[in-house]
Amino acid sequence: MSIYGKIPENISPLHALDSIGETIILADKDYNVVWMNAQAHQVLSTVAPLFGLTSSHDMIGLNMSRFHRKPEQQKKFMDELSGSHRARITIRDQFVADIVITPIQKGSQPVEGFVVMLMDVTTKAEEEKEKEKLIKALSTPILKIWSNAIALPLIGEFSVNRFDLLISSILEECSANQIEFVLLNLSELYTFDNEVEYQMQKLIDCVNLIGSQCILVGIPPALARLMTHLNRNILIFSTTYEGLKYIIEADNEQ
Secondary structure, rough: OOOOOOOOOOOOHHHHHHOOOOOEEEOOOOOOEEEEEHHHHHHHHHHHHHHHOOOOHHHHOOOOHHHOOHHHHHHHHHHOOOOOOEEEEEEEOOOOEEEEEEEOOOOOOOOOOEEEEEEEEEEEHHHHHHHHHEEEEEOOOOOEEOOOOOEOOOOOOOHHHHHHHHHHHHHHHHHOOOEEEEEEEEEOOOOOOHHHHHHHHHHHHHHHOOOOOOEEEEEOOOHHHOOOOOOOOOOEEEHHHHHHHHHHHHHHOO
């Protein structure tokens, strides 16, 4: 590893590490924890009780294998580590974090120790909340295509949670804005198994219950062969244009 520049004599390397706003731990060549910065002390004091320790101070001097579920596997991995390694870890099923382990080594000389960084340490509950926010952020957009109609492109894979969010959003939109037609474009739907088929029928039934009607468009041939149990009374068109044309004509007849 090349080193550029020179650290001024009035700046201590350890003080520099202590100033970094990430959880940083130093371990010796035998994987014993020898130092941690102030951020690590604060964060790990919450984690320490999970390992039967009073605070993060008690971690100093302990071997890193003490915190691994499979110590022998961890030691083998560390023995073979030749460069920086990054992974997502779970701590006692209560915290999650990104860990970066980097050997301290001068050229081809033996490893002198290790720098361990824990980033984005958070509880699993908080991570689940973030995942929920992400799901909502990536939820299917609702497009108003006519005075009484909305369209939704179903893109990617749909889990039960994503379908539940979709159904809730559609029902709210239909009820609030007197929507009569819900046009669903399936051209970018990645998978269609029994569970997806069940959820799709559930969506269609829920929309029907509030007096609106679903229209399916853009069904790829491969997907059509799998849609064998959906209600045969569902309106299906090959393109969004044809579906919208039907909606406009139906609206003009009223």
